[in-house]
Amino acid sequence: MRLAMKLLLALTSAGVVACADPSPQDAPQELTGDAMGTSFSIKMVSPPDTIDLEAMRNKVERKLAMIEQQMSTYIADSELSRFNAQRSVEWFEVSGDLCRVVAEALALSAVTDGAFDVTVGPLVNLWGFGPEGQVTEPPDAGLIAALLRSIGHDALHADCSVPALRKDLPDLYVDLSAFAKGYGVDELAALLDAVEVGNYLVEIGGELRMRGVNAEGEYWGIAIETPTPAGRSVQTVVRLTNAAVATSGDYRNFFEHDGQLYSHAIDPRTGHPISHDAASVTVIAETAAFADAMATALLVMGPDQGLEFAEREGIAAMFLVRHDGGVEERASTRFADEVSA
Numbered sequence: 232m233r234l235a236m237k238l239l240l241a242l243t244s245a246g247v248v249a250c251a252d253p254s255p256q257d258a259p260q261e262l263t264g265d266a267m268g269t270s271f272s273i274k275m276v277s278p279p280d281t282i283d284l285e286a287m288r289n290k291v292e293r294k295l296a297m298i299e300q301q302m303s304t305y306i307a308d309s310e311l312s313r314f315n316a317q318r319s320v321e322w323f324e325v326s327g328d329l330c331r332v333v334a335e336a337l338a339l340s341a342v343t344d345g346a347f348d349v350t351v352g353p354l355v356n357l358w359g360f361g362p363e364g365q366v367t368e369p370p371d372a373g374l375i376a377a378l379l380r381s382i383g384h385d386a387l388h389a390d391c392s393v394p395a396l397r398k399d400l401p402d403l404y405v406d407l408s409a410f411a412k413g414y415g416v417d418e419l420a421a422l423l424d425a426v427e428v429g430n431y432l433v434e435i436g437g438e439l440r441m442r443g444v445n446a447e448g449e450y451w452g453i454a455i456e457t458p459t460p461a462g463r464s465v466q467t468v469v470r471l472t473n474a475a476v477a478t479s480g481d482y483r484n485f486f487e488h489d490g491q492l493y494s495h496a497i498d499p500r501t502g503h504p505i506s507h508d509a510a511s512v513t514v515i516a517e518t519a520a521f522a523d524a525m526a527t528a529l530l531v532m533g534p535d536q537g538l539e540f541a542e543r544e545g546i547a548a549m550f551l552v553r554h555d556g557g558v559e560e561r562a563s564t565r566f567a568d569e570v571s572a
Contacts, residue, residue, distance in 0.1 A: 269436035330394035340384035347528035348499035352406030413523030458510030477522035480511030
């Protein structure tokens with residue numbers, strides 16, 4: 232069975248919520264705020280008259296606060312922080328939500344042969360892309376080798392019948408930053424689906440999920456950014472409905488040493504930043520959590536291995552690849568099918 236069928240339903244089989252047809256003059260109702268170390272935005276077009284916006288805002292903020300208390304590594308007493316801090320290799324009881332997220336992340340790690348790995352955080356920190364601050368030169372090879380011995384998804388286990396997590400290595404550290412924002416988007420989408428909002432766009436830190444149509448009655452227009460650190464411009468726009476989108480790129484967070492650029496995108500298998508020509512990967516999926524994690528994995532794999540993987544597994548992915556001083560778009564068959572539907 233293909234990965235896309237194992238880990239998500241096909242977009243064409245996604246449930247459709249009945250929705251009102253917006254007229255061109257309908258202005259979207261919007262909720263915005265700060266959460267998960269970034270910002271969130273919810274746009275709703277022609278929501279049911281029964282929707283109380285203030286009550287919805289309270290639900291959204293409570294949900295996001297709960298996710299942070301479960302999964303943040305920046306909150307010292309969060310569930311995940313307490314699991315990371317304890318050095319025992321015995322089972323550690325956690326909430327069902329955290330356990331399920333870790334279990335899904337482990338499944339993705341297995342099928343991507345470790346290109347996606349939530350235990351890579353210490354290496355990210357070593358290279359200066361974590362909360363410990365930036366570095367100006369590559370770390371010592373011996374330090375990289377030592378840290379590689381203390382990471383690895385194979386050393387992390389989830390038993391969601393309890394629910395509980397366990398690690399084989401006392402120093403194992405779990406960071407869900409490449410999964411949790413997408414999960415948060417999915418949880419907010421579920422809140423909107425529960426009250427039959429038929430047309431919405433949810434965004435947290437650039438991870439997106441949409442349903443129905445925008446205020447003009449068209450599919451939601453999603454801009455994919457040109458991968459250049461000098462400014463912000465649009466490479467292309469795709470129009471989507473009933474889908475989720477995430478992009479992972481190497482061009483915003485990096486440092487330069489002796490004429491070489493070192494990206495924040497660390498390959499968990501080597502301990503080093505990626506060094507291929509892929510600048511970004513955009514993934515379309517049913518859930519934002521899957522799109523978020525898979526975009527990270529495909530960026531680590533690179534344009535050749537990654538595109539081959541996406542074709543084999545039926546993943547909708549587009550790579551923006553540096554080529555002859557410009558940018559080349561390389562899309563999987565599934566991606567081309569989704570944006571032309």
